[in-house]
Amino acid sequence: MRRIEQDGLVWYAFDGPGFDFPHACFTRLGGVSAAPWAALNLGHTVGDDPAAVEENHRRMCAAFDIARAQIVSPHQVHGRNVVRVGVQDAGRVIPATDALITDAPGVALLLRFADCTPILFYDPGHRALGLAHAGWRGVAAGIAPATVAAMQVAFGTSPAEVWAGIGPTIGPQFYSVGVEVVQAIQATLPAGVTAAACRNGQWYLDLAGAVAAQLRAVGVSQIVNSGLCTAGRVDEWYSHRAENGRTGRFGVLAMLK
Numbered sequence: 001m002r003r004i005e006q007d008g009l010v011w012y013a014f015d016g017p018g019f020d021f022p023h024a025c026f027t028r029l030g031g032v033s034a035a036p037w038a039a040l041n042l043g044h045t046v047g048d049d050p051a052a053v054e055e056n057h058r059r060m061c062a063a064f065d066i067a068r069a070q071i072v073s074p075h076q077v078h079g080r081n082v083v084r085v086g087v088q089d090a091g092r093v094i095p096a097t098d099a100l101i102t103d104a105p106g107v108a109l110l111l112r113f114a115d116c117t118p119i120l121f122y123d124p125g126h127r128a129l130g131l132a133h134a135g136w137r138g139v140a141a142g143i144a145p146a147t148v149a150a151m152q153v154a155f156g157t158s159p160a161e162v163w164a165g166i167g168p169t170i171g172p173q174f175y176s177v178g179v180e181v182v183q184a185i186q187a188t189l190p191a192g193v194t195a196a197a198c199r200n201g202q203w204y205l206d207l208a209g210a211v212a213a214q215l216r217a218v219g220v221s222q223i224v225n226s227g228l229c230t231a232g233r234v235d236e237w238y239s240h241r242a243e244n245g246r247t248g249r250f251g252v253l254a255m256l257k
Contacts, residue, residue: 001013001014001015001025001226001228002014002015004024006063007030007059007062007063008030008059009026009027009029009030009031009040009059009060009063010026010027010029010030010236011024011025011026011027011063012024012025012027012167012168012226012228013025014120014165014224014226016122016163016165016224019122020124020127020256020257021122021129021254021255021256021257022064022253022254022255022257023120023252023253023254023255024063024064024251024252024253024254025118025167025168025226025228025250025252026040026042026060026250026251026252026253027040027236027237027250028040028041028236028237028238028248028250029236030059031052031055031056031059032052032055032056032059033048033049033052033053033056033248034049034052036243036246036247036248037052037247037248038248039056040056040059040060040248040250040251041053041056041238041248041249041250042056042057042060042110042112042248042249042250042251043112043114043248043249046247046248046249048248060251060253064108064253066108066255068091069090069091070090070091070106070107070108070255071090071091071108071109071110071253072085072089072090072091072092072093072094072100072102072107072108072109072110073092073093073094073109073110073111073112074093074094074095074096074097074098074099074100074111074133075093075094075095075096075097076097076098076111076112076133077096077097077098078098078116078133078135078137078138078141079096079097079098079137079138079141079143080098080099080138080141080142080143080146081096081097081098081099082097082098082099082100082101082130082132082143082146082147082149082150083097083099083100083101084100084101084102084150084154085100085101085102085104085107085109086102086103086104086107087104087106087107089107090107098132098133098134098138098143099119099130099131099132099133099143099146099147099150100130100131100132101121101128101129101130101131101147101150101151101154101155102128102129102130102256103126103127103128103129103154103155103256104256105127105255105256105257106255106256107255107256108253108254108255109129109131109253109254109255110251110252110253111131111132111133111251111252112133112249112250112251112252113133113167113168113169113230113238113249113250113251113252114230114237114238114239114240114247114248114249114250115135115169115170115175115230115231115238115239115240115241115242116133116134116135116138116169116170116207117133117134117135117138117139117166117167117169117207117208117211118131118132118133118134118166118167118168118169118252119131119132119133119134119143119144119147119164119165119166119167119211120164120165120167120252120254121147121148121151121162121163121164122162122163122164122165123151123155123157123158123161123162123163124161124163125157125158125161126155126156126157127256128151128154128155128157128256129254129255129256130147130148130150130151131252131254132144132147134207134211135207136177136181136184136185136205136207139185139188139207139210139211139214140181140184140185140187140188142188142214144164144211144214144215145214145215145217145218148162148215148218148219148220149218158219159218159219159220160219160220160221162220162222163222163224164215164220164222164223164224165223165224165226166208166211166212166223166224166225166226167226167228167252168226168228168229168230168237168250169207169208169228169229169230170207170229170230170231170239170241171206171208171229171230171231171232172196172197172204172205172206172207172209173204173229173232174229174231174232174239174241174242175204175205175206175207175231175241176202176203176204176205177196177203177204177205178203179203181203181205182196182203182205185205185210188210188214189210189213189214189217190213190216190217193213195207195209195210195213208225212225230242237250238250
């Protein structure tokens with residue numbers, strides 16, 4: 001991913017052939033929130049000063065030259081609900097949803113993260129876009145393949161034509177989990193594929209690896225993993241695990257031109 005600095009903000013973006021969708025994985029840098037949410041916290045539900053969160057949103061929008069009224073966000077619940085949105089949804093918060101899809105230019109999708117996996121989906125043939133939020137519960141529920149399936153129904157998307165980008169997420173070296181979590185994830189993966197390893201009696205989960213395996217299983221082959229670890233780089237990212245739950249949320253923004 002490319003690291004971009006502009007107007008005091010820092011974000012990362014994927015490179016790809018024929019991309020015509022502005023997008024950003026915003027780091028925590030460049031906002032006004034005080035510790036422990038410092039600094040570009042975009043989450044309204046983590047205890048931060050609402051005025052600071054609003055200013056952070058203003059800065060994000062200014063960097064992309066968009067209005068707040070163009071943004072659609074979901075209330076994320078670690079499930080598998082996917083909702084198609086359009087111009088009629090601009091400015092809304094969609095209840096109980098963990099992925100949004102659209103083919104409407106100018107509608108900005110915004111989701112928030114702090115270790116869970118951001119997944120971008122792009123169908124260049126139908127000019128359609130998706131953005132999903134996948135923690136372990138979302139991965140176990142199949143939010144990534146559900147997003148591909150929703151794009152097939154809504155836009156006629158072929159999985160073989162989908163480009164998928166896996167954004168910054170907690171790396172397996174930091175993500176210790178119980179055996180029940182490993183079993184829930186493994187049940188969704190093809191035979192012979194594993195996304196967990198046991199070291200010294202403790203299981204560690206590879207969220208990005210599990211997402212990639214699920215995508216390949218439904219026919220998506222153009223998959224790019226950012227390789228960026230949130231828990232290992234709390235200087236740039238928020239991490240619920242590394243910061244003991246007292247932290248902010250970084251935003252991932254995507255829209256069609």
